[in-house]
Amino acid sequence: DQQVKQNSPSLSVQEGRISILNCDYTNSMFDYFLWYKKYPAEGPTFLISISSIKDKNEDGRFTVFLNKSAKHLSLHIVPSQPGDSAVYFCAATNSGGSNYKLTFGKGTLLTVNP
């Protein structure tokens, strides 16, 4: 049973436009969500996170939106740049649980075309 779902394996956008990456989750105990970016031949790196007490968190060109009722979050990148081309993983956890660990989605490959 996949608890974190990224239904789009890939996304292609033009440089300067908005990139929107989506993520759905099924576990209602999840209350903390993270996005990681991964370049080829490198490990994933932390990008941005959001707690369930918020519905938006912004960091420069990156904004994450959380819709708890829909169990849906999205990552917006504005404006998109060619250097943003990477695989993006959505991850979730129950921050209050003693058995803390992240559950990852399958990832979305973003390609930003010059």
Next chain:
Amino acid sequence: DADVTQTPRNRITKTGKRIMLECSQTKGHDRMYWYRQDPGLGLRLIYYSFDVKDINKGEISDGYSVSRQAQAKFSLSLESAIPNQTALYFCATSDSGHNYGYTFGSGTRLTVV
């Protein structure tokens, strides 16, 4: 030096061989994890350890074992490698405070022939 170091970076091994992947960290984190990445399957948890005396199975632990030799070292072993264990393996660390993010190593690309 990297915060989380994995060795080797690449390895080709034969079916049936025993192989160990090593991970060391300088973050001072108490929690360490092993994940594997396969195309279309994302990151799946193999084993995790919350301290030196604590080892837990993840969602795909069959065929793997781990050893937490020290707070900074966490090794993953394949006792008898098989071709479907060909994958990219990542070690990650986190602390037990309120920072929920992981720090990942650069990965080990393992090919079993």
